[in-house]
Every structure is written in C-alpha cells, then in structure tokens.
Amino acid sequence: MVAENVTTESPALAPAVRKPRGERARRSRRGKLPGRQDWSSWPHYQSAAAGFRGYWYPVAFSSQITGKPTGVTLLGERIMVMRDKGTVYALKDRCPHRGVPLSYGSQQFPGTVSCVYHGWTFDLKNGDLVAAITDGPDSPICRKVTQPTFETAERLGMVWLFVGDGEDAPPIDDQLPEELVDNPAVVGARIQAREGNWRFAVENGYDEGHAKYLHRTALWRLFKPMPVWNETRIEQRGRWIYRVQEKQYWDAEFEGLGRWTGQAWYKKKPPKTVTNIGNTSGHREVNPAIAAQEFPGFASVSMPGVLRIAYPTFIHYEFYVPVDADNHLYVGVMANFASGIKTLPFYAKYLGAVRWLFHGQFSGQDKWMVEVTDAPPERLYRPDDSLLQWRKLAEDVTEERLARLAEAGLTPEDAEPEIVK
C-alpha cells in the first residue's frame, strides 16, 4: 500500500546485527539516507510552498468586506479587497506609483479606489488608472497604468478570489464540493489565521492516523469513538480521493509492551456496525442530500486543498488557504442540508457544541501539529498512503493544468503577477 518511493532499510543494517557503539561505521548525513525521503518525487508539490495557482480561495467572511478597503495576502500576493454597490472587487495591493498599499486608501469617486498617498484613483472593475487627483484632470498618466485585478465570487457567506496565471477563471461552482452547489444548506463557519505551511494543514486533515491518537484527549472524542487502527484503502472518483475504511480495530495488544485502546468508561462506546458515512455508526438515518452522493469513504480531499468529512446528518469541510510559505488560513465549514424551520436544530448544535468542541479544541490540536511539523525529511508508514495519494493527485492535476496553460500560450508564474497592457 505504501508507494515505492518510501525506501526500505538494507537487511544488513537491521537491529539484530547492530554493531556495538564505537565499532559501527557512521553514514554521512549529507547524502540521501536510507529510509529517508525528500519530496523530489512530486516536483510541483514541492515547489508549491506558497500554494497552487489556478484556483478559487476563500479569504474572508462576506460581512467583513465593505466599502472600506481591506488588505489580504493569498499565495504570497498582497491583494486589496473592497465592496462597491454590493459587488466585491480585488486589486493588487500595491500602488504602482510608490508602492504604498491601496488597502490604506479610500473611495473618492463611485466605482473607484484612491491611494492614500497622492490620490491615484483606480477603476475597481478593470484596474485602470482613471485619475491622479493631485495632478489634475489633464494628468498625462491617466489610463496609461493598469493595476492587476483578481476575479471575485461570494459563496457560503464568504468572499472568494481567483489567483491564476492569466487564464480565465473557471466557474467557482466547478470547484466547490458538488453537494454544496446542488443543495440548499445552512453553514457554520470559522476562519482562523494559522502558522505553518498549507501543505502540512492538508496532510494533517486527510491523514488518517493522527485522529485516533492525537485527538484522544479532545472532548469531541467523548461522543466520537475512534479505533486504535484501521485497514484502509484510497479510492479516486472524479476530482476527489476517498479514504475507504475496510476494517477497524478498537483495541490492540502490542507484543512486549501491553494493550492500548482509545476507549474509556466515560466515552461513548464504539458502534456495532460501521459504514463509510460518519465512519463509526450505521444506526442513524442519513440525510438524503448526503446519501445521494454515495461517497465511497468518510473522508475525501480535492485540489487545491479541500477536505470533506461526511457525517450522517451534516458534512464538515476544511479549506486550507495558502497565505504564504509559512502561514495559512484555516476555513472550517459545517454544512447541514436543510432549509426553513429544519435549520434551527443545526444552529443550536453548531453554536452550542460544534463550534467550541470541534472547530475549537479538537481543531486546535491540529493547529498545533501543523505549526510543528517539519518535513522533509520524513519517514512514512503504512497509513501515510493517504498522504502519498494526495500528493500524487496534486501532481497529476497540476500536470494537466500546465498542459492547458502551455496550449493557451500562457507562462505560469511562481509569484506575484504583473498584468501589462
């Protein structure tokens, strides 16, 4: 199950024949060590430290974006976001005149934003410099400068931006989880700025192994029993890969060490039967919108880093948004496929419990691990097949995108774009 780029140790170096200290030859740590692994098998993934371009990303709640400019950083780019007559616009957040952030500016004329320093005024729709206030109406520079713009959308109560390489943005609904596009839903969401690379956040989210061990101390686990370990396989369907759990072990005897279990008298007991919706129980009625998806597995992931955890009555999503190589936004969304009066229990459940136990304490343990993970080098084990398949997905999808860009004559950029007329 583990991909072959996880090299195995030479039998000649196995513990049984370990030489006594002092006699043993030491290998240089400068070359590639046996049992070690870098990320060179996934070159696009390795170079995507600041995120993959060509996708929509949520950056703020809709209510946070008003007529007063706001500065955000996405994929290493500083972007000014503001609202005008109800529509959200986004421009590169650096006035080309002297480099001052446009997000420090304000609106002086309808449909425009003006830089705080000298009143350079840009059309929000197309980025054109339409006035340089302090140079008067006949300023020769007008319409000779255009500020890069970004396409925007609003979904799930949030503002989304598209960062690409000059290609047309695909419809955002093509990228959102299908069930969120096709069904009415109520959502409870949390956006939190977090330290650590976005890839560690995705990998932590999709990683099967840690939930059973790291989170054993989370209050959420009082109501959510988890096994010691699973037998698992990864299955791809469309743009998602699913973790399919084939067998679960609720406790285990480790030879020479002792017995280990995540169970306790004060925790909810494990379910008698197990399904792939909700992972751990088959006794509840599954919401029809969720059942209709026929998810092969409880947990799935898609580009550019969207995690979906399906429960019988709701779905939990995590969008990991690259801010820069060292920071990301955690966007947790709990969705309930209901409408009208039926949404009330969801609000009660979300605000009364989920927000604090799951989006709070439980997810805070993940936050901690993403901050301190330090790889490569790394040494993967059997459950990390989920990580390998995710990296492969990212690599394959990126190969396809680059082929499309090349066909369109576009050159991908690693960092901030400059649109030049």
Next chain:
Amino acid sequence: MVAENVTTESPALAPAVRKPRGERARRSRRGKLPGRQDWSSWPHYQSAAAGFRGYWYPVAFSSQITGKPTGVTLLGERIMVMRDKGTVYALKDRCPHRGVPLSYGSQQFPGTVSCVYHGWTFDLKNGDLVAAITDGPDSPICRKVTQPTFETAERLGMVWLFVGDGEDAPPIDDQLPEELVDNPAVVGARIQAREGNWRFAVENGYDEGHAKYLHRTALWRLFKPMPVWNETRIEQRGRWIYRVQEKQYWDAEFEGLGRWTGQAWYKKKPPKTVTNIGNTSGHREVNPAIAAQEFPGFASVSMPGVLRIAYPTFIHYEFYVPVDADNHLYVGVMANFASGIKTLPFYAKYLGAVRWLFHGQFSGQDKWMVEVTDAPPERLYRPDDSLLQWRKLAEDVTEERLARLAEAGLTPEDAEPEIVK
C-alpha cells in the same frame, strides 16, 4: 517636465487594444517592465541606502549629551558621544579590545573615557589609548591603539557630527541654511526616531503632491488651505533647488468621476492671491530676514537631505538623518527670526499649536508613508519632477565630492571607517 528615464508605454499595448483575458500574452516580470523604473539612473543615490558621507548631521539635543557616554547610530556607524568640560567629543562606539560599546563606559580620568569591561582608557580629543587600567601604568599597549574620532559641533540647540571619508570637515556653517547662520533666531525642535529609509523621508518632504491629498485630514489643514493641484517648476539656486508654484487649482472636475476639492465649510478659505512665501497667502507682512532671502519658491531642499518650507513669519526645516538603511531621525525645526521680547509669541505659538498640530499629527502622516513606501519599482507622474530633480542634485553634488576626494588621494568607504596609524 518629467525626465526621460521615466519610460512610456508602447502604443501597441494601450488600453484601447487590450486583448481579452486568456488571449493576452503576459510579459515576464523578470526583465525591466515598460513604465517601470529602477534607480540605476542615479547610481550614487541608489547606493546611499545608509546615507551620504561627507556631511554634518544632528544626532541629539545638546542637553542630552552629558559627561555620561551616549551611544548613537549615524550612517550605520555606532558612535559614542559625551561631553567633557563643556565640549562634545565623539569616538567610534566599539572598544577595539573585545568589541564592547564604549558608550557603556564612564569617565575615570579628566579628558578620557574608559571601557566598562577592562578599563581601556581613550583620550577624548584624539582617540589615543592612554591607559589600560587593568594592565598597570607600564602597559605596553598604551599609545599603540587609536580609536577613530568624529568632529562635533553644536548648533540650534543640537549636537552635530561629521561623518566623512578622512577629509577635513567643512565648517558646519557652510552646510546650514544660510539664513540660520546670518540671523538671530529662536527655534522649536523635535527629534524623533522613525522607521523607513531616509531617502523616502526626503522625497516625502519635498514631494509636492501628497500634502494636498494625504494631509487633507490633518487638523493643521483647517488653517492652511491647499489646492487640488498645481502647475510647478523646479529652479536651482546655489546648493538649493526650489519648487516654484506657477498656478494653483482649488478644485477640479474629473471627467466621468466628479468634482474634487480639499475645501470645506469648516476650513479656512483659500487666499485671493498667492506668493511663493508661505505659498498660500500674500496678505501678511513678511519677516525681513525671510524677505531678504528672496526665495524663488516656498519649498526647497539641499544635500544631504535638508528641507526648508518658508512661511511669512517663520521657516520650517526638516533634517532627515540616516541612522541605517531602515531607520532615520526626523529632526523638525521651526525657526522664528526674532530676538528678545519678540520671541515670546513664537514660543506660545510653537508650544501651544505648532508642536502638536504640525510636528505632531501632520508630520505623523508623513511618518506613516515613509514607513510603507516601497520603491523601486515605482511609476512616476508629472508632480514627481521634484523627486527627479532632488535625485539629480544628490547625484551631481556627490560626483563633485568624489572628484575632490580622489584629488586628495582619499578612498570613500561605504561603511564604518578604520583610522589606522
């Protein structure tokens, strides 16, 4: 008016023929972009990130320099300043023994300073090591080490240091604004450590455009009306360049956008006639010392970064003192050419209003801009002719100085000097 090193866009790339997204070819941002500009036209200016050597700079109020050593940083050099029998002395602030700052030391013998660590004792006048206390009176190292010294002066209630490249310091009065040397004056001054490169501070100070827009919200502007835009030219006279305002526009109609003005019912009305003293009013009697200067323009600048703003009854100066590449001292001086009893209203005006409104809130807006300016790259516009002429002045004057140094057989240094016997 804008110098030709501001390149213009190719007509083939003008907005009218902008190709639709996706079809449009994107330029690499790695080369030099059209409409962009670096500072390579001014090589001396570009390399003077930590300031120009060969000038006098104010570093502290005279009252701050006492018999207890003080450490200052100027042009990237750490310098110890202290007073002995009324005279100010300055030595390089690094004991050559083990690198400990001399400014942590104290005076153990008249006319000397001793390092806190081992009592190495230097003559304040010439930097000679005259005793190494912990090695006794016959220490062989005495008089074999000399600490670099800096020439000092006191003017306008402040201590000034000369940082050069081994040349004799010119008389400080040759560098001060002429009217301050020739006339009695009372001054109100503020020294503030600020972030940001000193060049952005000079450019912000001499930049005509921003005052009308950035400062429109300053309380100072309640009493100081400013136009929307001006017609301006730059005129050099001696070592100063002047901004001469030829025509002022108090409001403006921007086509397709609307009308814009800095005026408001609660602000002082614009003057009927405009002069180049005080810029905005011709009705007040001009102080004879100021009138005698026959300044061609309201605002002028000279090396190494001295701004002079002439009002009818006082002159405001800003000295931008390079601390290092990322920090500078703002030294604001308001001078009134009066003496005796006539100085009392100035003190009242300075302490009651100018210090808070001008040296405080108004200047605080400049402080903010200097912190966030980020150039090059930059894209200059018509009013930036003032910046271009200032950079040209710096470049020309530096060429002359380097020629003088070469003639004297001296080699300029980019950083800390080492005087070796």
Next chain:
Amino acid sequence: MVAENVTTESPALAPAVRKPRGERARRSRRGKLPGRQDWSSWPHYQSAAAGFRGYWYPVAFSSQITGKPTGVTLLGERIMVMRDKGTVYALKDRCPHRGVPLSYGSQQFPGTVSCVYHGWTFDLKNGDLVAAITDGPDSPICRKVTQPTFETAERLGMVWLFVGDGEDAPPIDDQLPEELVDNPAVVGARIQAREGNWRFAVENGYDEGHAKYLHRTALWRLFKPMPVWNETRIEQRGRWIYRVQEKQYWDAEFEGLGRWTGQAWYKKKPPKTVTNIGNTSGHREVNPAIAAQEFPGFASVSMPGVLRIAYPTFIHYEFYVPVDADNHLYVGVMANFASGIKTLPFYAKYLGAVRWLFHGQFSGQDKWMVEVTDAPPERLYRPDDSLLQWRKLAEDVTEERLARLAEAGLTPEDAEPEIVK
C-alpha cells in the same frame, strides 16, 4: 607573554609620525589590518561556534527531569530527556516520521516514549521504534527505524548528556574536576539560560583583567578586595591551565592621568600576604580537600569550558554549556568539601549571601559582557595571555581527539548526528 599572533604595529605608523588629517592615507578595512587579529590561528576553536563535541555537559537539575519528556538544546541539537524507573534517557527530539518533537509526547508503555502525533513509540534504551500505535501491532515499520540516543549521567544534582561523533563516551568522572570525584561535597548551584556565544562566556570567566575593573561596583567586592593589576603567568598541569599570580598592585599612578585604585574606605582592606588559594588572603585555614590539590593558581580552566576558582574553604565552578551559536547555559556551582553537620554553615552562607551576591549580581555583570562582546576582530593586551592559552589548550586537545576519532574510523560531524543501522 602575549603570543606572537598578536601582530604589532609598524613603527612607520606610530603616533609620533601621525600625519595630519586629510593628508593621511587611509588603509582599506577589507584586508587584514595591522594590530588586528582574527581567530584563524585556532581553526578548531573558530569553527566550534556551537560547541565542542565529545564531552559531557550539564543540561538541567535532576529534579527537573521526570517521567514527562523535556526538550533541551545542546550544541545545536534538540534532545528529548525523560526519566523512566529512576534512570534518565535522552533521544533526538525529532520524530523521524514527520519531524514533530518527541518532547511533546508522553509515556504510553513502560520503558518507551510515544510521539504525540501518531503514537510512534520508541524504546528509551536503544531508540528502536517498537510500536506505531495507529498502525496496529503488525505494523511493518516496527524495529526498522531507530532514533539516535545520547548517553546520560547524573552528578552534582544535575543531568549530564554526552554529545559525540559515534565514539564511546568516556566515564564522566574522567571529565569532572578531580576533587569533586574524590571528596564528599555539598553544592549550591544555579543554571541560567544566557545570550551570547559560549566561548565569550569561557573567556570572560578565565579572563583575569575584567574582574578588577568591571566588577568594582559589585557588592561582592565589598568583601573581596582586588588589585588594580597583576603580574601573572599561565601554567599547565594535566588537563587544566592555571593562572598564577606573581605580583599584585593595589593602586597605580597613571602618568598624566592620575591615581587609580579599586580600594575604598567602605571596602574590606587588601590582605597583607597573598597566596594562590583564594588569591587574596593567607590568614585562613585551607580546607584539607582543597589543600590536597596543591593548585598552582587561584583560577583554572579545562575543556570543554569548565572554570574553577579555588577559595580557602570552598571552590566555585562555572560550566559554560553551548546551546547554539548564540546562546549558552551558565551553570554556576559552589562546592564545600564537608559532610554531615559541617555542611550547615555552607547552606546558610550560600543561600544567605553567595547566591544573591555572587551567582546573582556579580555574575550578572559577566552575563552582560558576554552578551555584548563582539569579536573577532579584537586587539589583545598583556593580560589576555590567559585567553590565548585557553584557546591553545582547546586547539591542542581537539587535535588529539580528532586523531583518536580518525584511528577509530569515525568522521566528526559539525551538527546533528544521524545514527543509521
């Protein structure tokens, strides 16, 4: 007395013939300046910024190391230390799986530590991966990964770690000061994390000159008179070098400057006779354990940075422990060679005075100097022979160690070791 790598100035550049300013040619500071010195004469010392490998170092009080893992940094390496059934164990503090510190983990089975993230479980004795909890009892990775371990010891109420290059650790008693191994003693100790390179800490400790001058203001000095300067020589015996004081001068007349002395009416008077035990007084009975050592000098130092200051009734030690290139641990130990009821006065003296006056304020002045010392370049003087001899000792001893390693076929590492089976 000063070694010949302290170059002397050319007579042609001596003060008497100093040319007037402006005429004088200035030397480039880019080459090696006369009278300046780098550390290239001691290549091993120069490259040992993060410490010398091959030694035992104290890292914590024994009481601080419990069954809950603790992370420490030693010679730039992050190490997890914990106690199991009374014995202290140390493993490299980075789980090989995904780089998370093992010190965030906990004990799940006897004799092991488990990583907090996925429950990878390592044998504390040999570092073997004995279980990967979340992969079940049959996890194929078990016993295929071994975490580097470090040898540990407990002495003087502290935990000590050996960091080497694969060689067997020598017995810790071979490295401790001999008198501490052979005699019962009570100790008062202080461990303090300090900024600054460990070499400046050793050099400050062994440096004769600064105590007389820097510490003249310490309260400790009220009871401990010190001369203005000494005549001194360095004598090696075994692995220690001793500072032997031959003549002491209690005050001094500096020609043209004045008289200087560390004495004052409120300070204890200098002793009539001087010995090399306690340095400044011959009238007290010397403790037999101390007398038996026949120390040739008051102060001595040995690798890897152990200072010993012998007083008549106790000995003060300082262990300077490299954390990384910019930080060290100060470990101050006051030892009294007594047992039983005779130890009571020591506790009273240590807790009532020594801890505050000596390990506190006096040593705090040293802390300050180690933080601000900035060498090379440096300019040494006669008393710095102590520094030169210490550097020579470090260099010689390291040469010998490297020869032993080469003979054993081991390659020294500059940084973190990787033990590979």
